[in-house]
Amino acid sequence: MGAVYFIRNEDTKRIYIGKDEKDDSARSRCADHVSCDRFHCIPLHEDIYSVYGVDKFKFGVIEVVEAIKLESAESWWIRVFNAADPRFGYNKMGKIPHQSDEAIEKYRDDLLKSDPRRHRIYMELPTRGEPLINLAPADYATFVRNKASSVDNDARFISECKAKGLRLATRADIGAKVIYVWKTYSNYEHTGTLKSFASRWAKIENDKLRAKDYIEVDRGVIFVIKSSQVGFSKVML
Known part of the structure:
Protein backbone atom coordinates (compact mmCIF):
# COMPACT_ATOMS: atom_id res chain seq x y z
CA MET A 1 0.00 0.00 0.00
CA GLY A 2 1.03 3.59 -0.62
CA ALA A 3 -0.31 7.01 0.23
CA VAL A 4 -1.37 10.21 -1.45
CA TYR A 5 -0.32 13.11 0.77
CA PHE A 6 -0.56 16.88 0.88
CA ILE A 7 1.74 19.70 1.97
CA ARG A 8 -0.20 22.95 2.47
CA ASN A 9 1.03 26.51 2.91
CA GLU A 10 -1.13 27.78 5.77
CA ASP A 11 -0.61 31.43 4.78
CA THR A 12 -1.51 31.18 1.10
CA LYS A 13 -3.37 27.82 1.13
CA ARG A 14 -1.34 26.71 -1.89
CA ILE A 15 -1.06 22.94 -1.79
CA TYR A 16 1.29 20.24 -3.04
CA ILE A 17 -0.04 16.75 -3.74
CA GLY A 18 2.40 13.86 -3.77
CA LYS A 19 2.58 10.11 -3.43
CA ASP A 20 4.65 7.74 -1.32
CA GLU A 21 4.91 4.26 -2.78
CA LYS A 22 6.58 2.67 0.24
CA ASP A 23 5.07 4.21 3.38
CA ASP A 24 1.35 4.74 3.90
CA SER A 25 2.11 7.36 6.57
CA ALA A 26 4.16 9.36 4.00
CA ARG A 27 6.25 10.81 6.84
CA SER A 28 9.61 9.94 5.32
CA ARG A 29 8.58 11.32 1.92
CA CYS A 30 7.37 14.56 3.48
CA ALA A 31 10.63 14.80 5.43
CA ASP A 32 12.47 14.79 2.10
CA HIS A 33 10.76 18.05 1.18
CA VAL A 34 12.19 19.66 4.31
CA SER A 35 15.71 18.34 3.87
CA CYS A 36 17.47 17.41 0.64
CA ASP A 37 14.67 17.25 -1.92
CA ARG A 38 15.10 20.65 -3.56
CA PHE A 39 14.96 19.21 -7.04
CA HIS A 40 11.70 17.33 -6.56
CA CYS A 41 9.58 20.49 -6.36
CA ILE A 42 11.65 23.65 -6.53
CA PRO A 43 8.81 26.18 -5.95
CA LEU A 44 7.72 24.35 -2.80
CA HIS A 45 11.28 24.06 -1.48
CA GLU A 46 11.95 27.74 -2.12
CA ASP A 47 8.80 28.80 -0.27
CA ILE A 48 9.76 26.58 2.67
CA TYR A 49 13.31 27.95 2.92
CA SER A 50 13.32 31.40 1.37
CA VAL A 51 9.86 32.90 1.86
CA TYR A 52 7.57 31.46 4.54
CA GLY A 53 9.59 29.03 6.66
CA VAL A 54 8.80 25.40 7.41
CA ASP A 55 6.61 26.32 10.39
CA LYS A 56 4.02 27.78 7.98
CA PHE A 57 3.35 24.41 6.34
CA LYS A 58 1.29 21.37 7.28
CA PHE A 59 1.26 17.89 5.83
CA GLY A 60 -0.97 14.87 6.03
CA VAL A 61 -2.14 11.73 4.27
CA ILE A 62 -5.19 12.18 2.03
CA GLU A 63 -5.83 8.51 1.39
CA VAL A 64 -4.09 5.15 1.48
CA VAL A 65 -4.17 3.43 -1.90
CA GLU A 66 -3.08 0.15 -3.44
CA ALA A 67 0.20 0.57 -5.31
CA ILE A 68 -1.39 -0.15 -8.68
CA LYS A 69 -3.90 2.70 -8.16
CA LEU A 70 -1.53 5.20 -6.57
CA GLU A 71 -0.57 7.21 -9.64
CA SER A 72 -4.16 7.65 -10.81
CA ALA A 73 -5.23 8.63 -7.27
CA GLU A 74 -2.49 11.27 -7.08
CA SER A 75 -3.55 12.66 -10.46
CA TRP A 76 -7.21 12.74 -9.35
CA TRP A 77 -6.41 14.80 -6.25
CA ILE A 78 -4.15 17.17 -8.19
CA ARG A 79 -7.06 17.91 -10.51
CA VAL A 80 -9.52 18.37 -7.64
CA PHE A 81 -7.28 20.96 -5.97
CA ASN A 82 -6.08 22.34 -9.32
CA ALA A 83 -2.68 22.02 -7.66
CA ALA A 84 -0.74 22.43 -10.92
CA ASP A 85 -2.04 25.98 -11.28
CA PRO A 86 0.51 28.28 -9.55
CA ARG A 87 -2.35 30.25 -8.01
CA PHE A 88 -3.49 27.21 -6.05
CA GLY A 89 -0.63 24.74 -5.80
CA TYR A 90 2.94 23.65 -6.41
CA ASN A 91 2.52 20.63 -8.71
CA LYS A 92 3.80 20.55 -12.28
CA MET A 93 1.39 18.10 -13.88
CA GLY A 94 -2.39 17.68 -13.87
CA LYS A 95 -3.73 21.19 -14.40
CA ILE A 96 -7.47 21.43 -14.92
CA PRO A 97 -7.94 22.12 -18.65
CA HIS A 98 -10.15 25.18 -18.11
CA GLN A 99 -9.22 28.79 -17.47
CA SER A 100 -12.18 30.59 -15.90
CA ASP A 101 -12.83 30.26 -12.17
CA GLU A 102 -16.39 29.16 -12.91
CA ALA A 103 -15.22 26.37 -15.20
CA ILE A 104 -12.67 25.22 -12.63
CA GLU A 105 -15.32 25.06 -9.90
CA LYS A 106 -17.69 23.08 -12.15
CA TYR A 107 -14.92 20.65 -13.11
CA ARG A 108 -14.06 20.12 -9.43
CA ASP A 109 -17.71 19.66 -8.47
CA ASP A 110 -18.21 17.08 -11.19
CA LEU A 111 -15.18 15.12 -9.99
CA LEU A 112 -16.31 15.18 -6.37
CA LYS A 113 -19.88 14.17 -7.20
CA SER A 114 -18.53 11.15 -9.02
CA ASP A 115 -16.91 9.84 -5.82
CA PRO A 116 -18.86 10.46 -2.56
CA ARG A 117 -16.16 8.85 -0.40
CA ARG A 118 -13.49 11.21 -1.68
CA HIS A 119 -15.93 14.10 -1.46
CA ARG A 120 -16.13 13.52 2.30
CA ILE A 121 -12.33 13.43 2.53
CA TYR A 122 -12.10 16.68 0.56
CA MET A 123 -14.50 18.47 2.88
CA GLU A 124 -12.45 17.43 5.95
CA LEU A 125 -8.99 18.34 4.64
CA PRO A 126 -8.99 22.07 5.58
CA THR A 127 -9.03 21.09 9.27
CA ARG A 128 -6.47 18.31 8.93
CA GLY A 129 -2.72 18.34 8.92
CA GLU A 130 0.36 18.07 11.10
CA PRO A 131 3.02 20.81 11.27
CA LEU A 132 5.69 20.05 8.68
CA ILE A 133 8.30 21.37 11.08
CA ASN A 134 7.83 18.15 13.08
CA LEU A 135 9.78 16.42 10.31
CA ALA A 136 12.54 19.06 10.08
CA PRO A 137 16.11 18.16 11.09
CA ALA A 138 16.76 18.28 14.83
CA ASP A 139 18.87 21.43 14.55
CA TYR A 140 16.69 23.27 12.07
CA ALA A 141 18.38 26.66 12.55
CA THR A 142 21.78 25.20 11.66
CA PHE A 143 20.26 23.42 8.70
CA VAL A 144 18.80 26.68 7.35
CA ARG A 145 22.13 28.47 7.83
CA ASN A 146 23.88 25.72 5.88
CA LYS A 147 21.33 26.10 3.08
CA ALA A 148 21.97 29.85 2.96
CA SER A 149 25.73 29.22 2.87
CA SER A 150 25.23 26.86 -0.08
CA VAL A 151 23.32 29.57 -1.96
CA ASP A 152 26.16 32.02 -1.29
CA ASN A 153 28.67 29.49 -2.62
CA ASP A 154 26.62 29.03 -5.79
CA ALA A 155 26.49 32.80 -6.33
CA ARG A 156 30.26 33.08 -5.88
Whole structure:
Protein backbone atom coordinates (compact mmCIF):
# COMPACT_ATOMS: atom_id res chain seq x y z
CA MET A 1 0.00 0.00 0.00
CA GLY A 2 1.03 3.59 -0.62
CA ALA A 3 -0.31 7.01 0.23
CA VAL A 4 -1.37 10.21 -1.45
CA TYR A 5 -0.32 13.11 0.77
CA PHE A 6 -0.56 16.88 0.88
CA ILE A 7 1.74 19.70 1.97
CA ARG A 8 -0.20 22.95 2.47
CA ASN A 9 1.03 26.51 2.91
CA GLU A 10 -1.13 27.78 5.77
CA ASP A 11 -0.61 31.43 4.78
CA THR A 12 -1.51 31.18 1.10
CA LYS A 13 -3.37 27.82 1.13
CA ARG A 14 -1.34 26.71 -1.89
CA ILE A 15 -1.06 22.94 -1.79
CA TYR A 16 1.29 20.24 -3.04
CA ILE A 17 -0.04 16.75 -3.74
CA GLY A 18 2.40 13.86 -3.77
CA LYS A 19 2.58 10.11 -3.43
CA ASP A 20 4.65 7.74 -1.32
CA GLU A 21 4.91 4.26 -2.78
CA LYS A 22 6.58 2.67 0.24
CA ASP A 23 5.07 4.21 3.38
CA ASP A 24 1.35 4.74 3.90
CA SER A 25 2.11 7.36 6.57
CA ALA A 26 4.16 9.36 4.00
CA ARG A 27 6.25 10.81 6.84
CA SER A 28 9.61 9.94 5.32
CA ARG A 29 8.58 11.32 1.92
CA CYS A 30 7.37 14.56 3.48
CA ALA A 31 10.63 14.80 5.43
CA ASP A 32 12.47 14.79 2.10
CA HIS A 33 10.76 18.05 1.18
CA VAL A 34 12.19 19.66 4.31
CA SER A 35 15.71 18.34 3.87
CA CYS A 36 17.47 17.41 0.64
CA ASP A 37 14.67 17.25 -1.92
CA ARG A 38 15.10 20.65 -3.56
CA PHE A 39 14.96 19.21 -7.04
CA HIS A 40 11.70 17.33 -6.56
CA CYS A 41 9.58 20.49 -6.36
CA ILE A 42 11.65 23.65 -6.53
CA PRO A 43 8.81 26.18 -5.95
CA LEU A 44 7.72 24.35 -2.80
CA HIS A 45 11.28 24.06 -1.48
CA GLU A 46 11.95 27.74 -2.12
CA ASP A 47 8.80 28.80 -0.27
CA ILE A 48 9.76 26.58 2.67
CA TYR A 49 13.31 27.95 2.92
CA SER A 50 13.32 31.40 1.37
CA VAL A 51 9.86 32.90 1.86
CA TYR A 52 7.57 31.46 4.54
CA GLY A 53 9.59 29.03 6.66
CA VAL A 54 8.80 25.40 7.41
CA ASP A 55 6.61 26.32 10.39
CA LYS A 56 4.02 27.78 7.98
CA PHE A 57 3.35 24.41 6.34
CA LYS A 58 1.29 21.37 7.28
CA PHE A 59 1.26 17.89 5.83
CA GLY A 60 -0.97 14.87 6.03
CA VAL A 61 -2.14 11.73 4.27
CA ILE A 62 -5.19 12.18 2.03
CA GLU A 63 -5.83 8.51 1.39
CA VAL A 64 -4.09 5.15 1.48
CA VAL A 65 -4.17 3.43 -1.90
CA GLU A 66 -3.08 0.15 -3.44
CA ALA A 67 0.20 0.57 -5.31
CA ILE A 68 -1.39 -0.15 -8.68
CA LYS A 69 -3.90 2.70 -8.16
CA LEU A 70 -1.53 5.20 -6.57
CA GLU A 71 -0.57 7.21 -9.64
CA SER A 72 -4.16 7.65 -10.81
CA ALA A 73 -5.23 8.63 -7.27
CA GLU A 74 -2.49 11.27 -7.08
CA SER A 75 -3.55 12.66 -10.46
CA TRP A 76 -7.21 12.74 -9.35
CA TRP A 77 -6.41 14.80 -6.25
CA ILE A 78 -4.15 17.17 -8.19
CA ARG A 79 -7.06 17.91 -10.51
CA VAL A 80 -9.52 18.37 -7.64
CA PHE A 81 -7.28 20.96 -5.97
CA ASN A 82 -6.08 22.34 -9.32
CA ALA A 83 -2.68 22.02 -7.66
CA ALA A 84 -0.74 22.43 -10.92
CA ASP A 85 -2.04 25.98 -11.28
CA PRO A 86 0.51 28.28 -9.55
CA ARG A 87 -2.35 30.25 -8.01
CA PHE A 88 -3.49 27.21 -6.05
CA GLY A 89 -0.63 24.74 -5.80
CA TYR A 90 2.94 23.65 -6.41
CA ASN A 91 2.52 20.63 -8.71
CA LYS A 92 3.80 20.55 -12.28
CA MET A 93 1.39 18.10 -13.88
CA GLY A 94 -2.39 17.68 -13.87
CA LYS A 95 -3.73 21.19 -14.40
CA ILE A 96 -7.47 21.43 -14.92
CA PRO A 97 -7.94 22.12 -18.65
CA HIS A 98 -10.15 25.18 -18.11
CA GLN A 99 -9.22 28.79 -17.47
CA SER A 100 -12.18 30.59 -15.90
CA ASP A 101 -12.83 30.26 -12.17
CA GLU A 102 -16.39 29.16 -12.91
CA ALA A 103 -15.22 26.37 -15.20
CA ILE A 104 -12.67 25.22 -12.63
CA GLU A 105 -15.32 25.06 -9.90
CA LYS A 106 -17.69 23.08 -12.15
CA TYR A 107 -14.92 20.65 -13.11
CA ARG A 108 -14.06 20.12 -9.43
CA ASP A 109 -17.71 19.66 -8.47
CA ASP A 110 -18.21 17.08 -11.19
CA LEU A 111 -15.18 15.12 -9.99
CA LEU A 112 -16.31 15.18 -6.37
CA LYS A 113 -19.88 14.17 -7.20
CA SER A 114 -18.53 11.15 -9.02
CA ASP A 115 -16.91 9.84 -5.82
CA PRO A 116 -18.86 10.46 -2.56
CA ARG A 117 -16.16 8.85 -0.40
CA ARG A 118 -13.49 11.21 -1.68
CA HIS A 119 -15.93 14.10 -1.46
CA ARG A 120 -16.13 13.52 2.30
CA ILE A 121 -12.33 13.43 2.53
CA TYR A 122 -12.10 16.68 0.56
CA MET A 123 -14.50 18.47 2.88
CA GLU A 124 -12.45 17.43 5.95
CA LEU A 125 -8.99 18.34 4.64
CA PRO A 126 -8.99 22.07 5.58
CA THR A 127 -9.03 21.09 9.27
CA ARG A 128 -6.47 18.31 8.93
CA GLY A 129 -2.72 18.34 8.92
CA GLU A 130 0.36 18.07 11.10
CA PRO A 131 3.02 20.81 11.27
CA LEU A 132 5.69 20.05 8.68
CA ILE A 133 8.30 21.37 11.08
CA ASN A 134 7.83 18.15 13.08
CA LEU A 135 9.78 16.42 10.31
CA ALA A 136 12.54 19.06 10.08
CA PRO A 137 16.11 18.16 11.09
CA ALA A 138 16.76 18.28 14.83
CA ASP A 139 18.87 21.43 14.55
CA TYR A 140 16.69 23.27 12.07
CA ALA A 141 18.38 26.66 12.55
CA THR A 142 21.78 25.20 11.66
CA PHE A 143 20.26 23.42 8.70
CA VAL A 144 18.80 26.68 7.35
CA ARG A 145 22.13 28.47 7.83
CA ASN A 146 23.88 25.72 5.88
CA LYS A 147 21.33 26.10 3.08
CA ALA A 148 21.97 29.85 2.96
CA SER A 149 25.73 29.22 2.87
CA SER A 150 25.23 26.86 -0.08
CA VAL A 151 23.32 29.57 -1.96
CA ASP A 152 26.16 32.02 -1.29
CA ASN A 153 28.67 29.49 -2.62
CA ASP A 154 26.62 29.03 -5.79
CA ALA A 155 26.49 32.80 -6.33
CA ARG A 156 30.26 33.08 -5.88
CA PHE A 157 30.84 30.22 -8.31
CA ILE A 158 28.66 31.88 -10.97
CA SER A 159 30.43 35.24 -10.50
CA GLU A 160 33.85 33.62 -10.85
CA CYS A 161 32.82 31.84 -14.05
CA LYS A 162 31.50 35.04 -15.61
CA ALA A 163 34.61 36.94 -14.57
CA LYS A 164 36.75 34.38 -16.44
CA GLY A 165 34.81 34.89 -19.66
CA LEU A 166 32.44 31.93 -19.56
CA ARG A 167 28.82 32.41 -20.56
CA LEU A 168 25.66 30.61 -19.52
CA ALA A 169 24.66 27.77 -21.82
CA THR A 170 21.58 27.96 -24.03
CA ARG A 171 19.62 25.45 -26.09
CA ALA A 172 21.83 26.36 -29.05
CA ASP A 173 24.84 24.94 -27.19
CA ILE A 174 23.67 21.30 -27.27
CA GLY A 175 26.74 19.23 -28.14
CA ALA A 176 29.17 21.74 -26.62
CA LYS A 177 31.59 21.16 -23.78
CA VAL A 178 30.30 22.70 -20.56
CA ILE A 179 31.27 23.15 -16.94
CA TYR A 180 28.55 22.68 -14.36
CA VAL A 181 27.98 22.37 -10.63
CA TRP A 182 25.79 19.79 -8.89
CA LYS A 183 23.90 21.73 -6.21
CA THR A 184 22.00 19.17 -4.13
CA TYR A 185 24.26 19.20 -1.08
CA SER A 186 27.35 21.23 -1.93
CA ASN A 187 29.36 22.43 -4.93
CA TYR A 188 31.17 19.92 -7.13
CA GLU A 189 32.56 21.11 -10.46
CA HIS A 190 32.61 18.81 -13.48
CA THR A 191 32.97 19.01 -17.22
CA GLY A 192 30.82 17.23 -19.76
CA THR A 193 28.84 17.47 -22.99
CA LEU A 194 25.46 19.20 -23.05
CA LYS A 195 22.95 16.66 -24.43
CA SER A 196 19.55 18.26 -23.88
CA PHE A 197 18.09 21.45 -22.52
CA ALA A 198 14.61 21.82 -21.02
CA SER A 199 12.80 24.74 -19.39
CA ARG A 200 14.64 24.29 -16.10
CA TRP A 201 16.71 21.13 -16.45
CA ALA A 202 19.48 19.90 -18.68
CA LYS A 203 21.15 16.54 -19.31
CA ILE A 204 24.93 16.43 -19.15
CA GLU A 205 27.08 13.53 -20.34
CA ASN A 206 29.76 13.57 -17.66
CA ASP A 207 33.33 13.17 -18.91
CA LYS A 208 33.99 10.70 -16.10
CA LEU A 209 30.93 8.53 -16.73
CA ARG A 210 30.11 6.00 -19.41
CA ALA A 211 28.56 7.45 -22.54
CA LYS A 212 25.12 6.11 -21.68
CA ASP A 213 25.08 7.80 -18.26
CA TYR A 214 23.69 11.29 -17.80
CA ILE A 215 23.28 13.70 -14.93
CA GLU A 216 20.32 16.10 -14.70
CA VAL A 217 21.35 19.51 -13.40
CA ASP A 218 19.85 22.93 -12.82
CA ARG A 219 20.74 24.80 -15.99
CA GLY A 220 21.39 28.06 -14.10
CA VAL A 221 24.93 26.91 -13.32
CA ILE A 222 25.96 25.53 -16.72
CA PHE A 223 28.63 27.44 -18.62
CA VAL A 224 30.04 26.90 -22.10
CA ILE A 225 33.75 26.07 -22.29
CA LYS A 226 35.90 27.03 -25.26
CA SER A 227 37.98 24.17 -26.64
CA SER A 228 41.12 25.67 -25.08
CA GLN A 229 39.45 25.74 -21.66
CA VAL A 230 38.55 22.07 -21.19
CA GLY A 231 40.79 21.89 -18.14
CA PHE A 232 39.18 25.00 -16.68
CA SER A 233 37.54 23.18 -13.75
CA LYS A 234 40.93 22.13 -12.38
CA VAL A 235 42.01 25.77 -12.29
CA MET A 236 38.94 26.79 -10.34
CA LEU A 237 39.03 24.11 -7.64
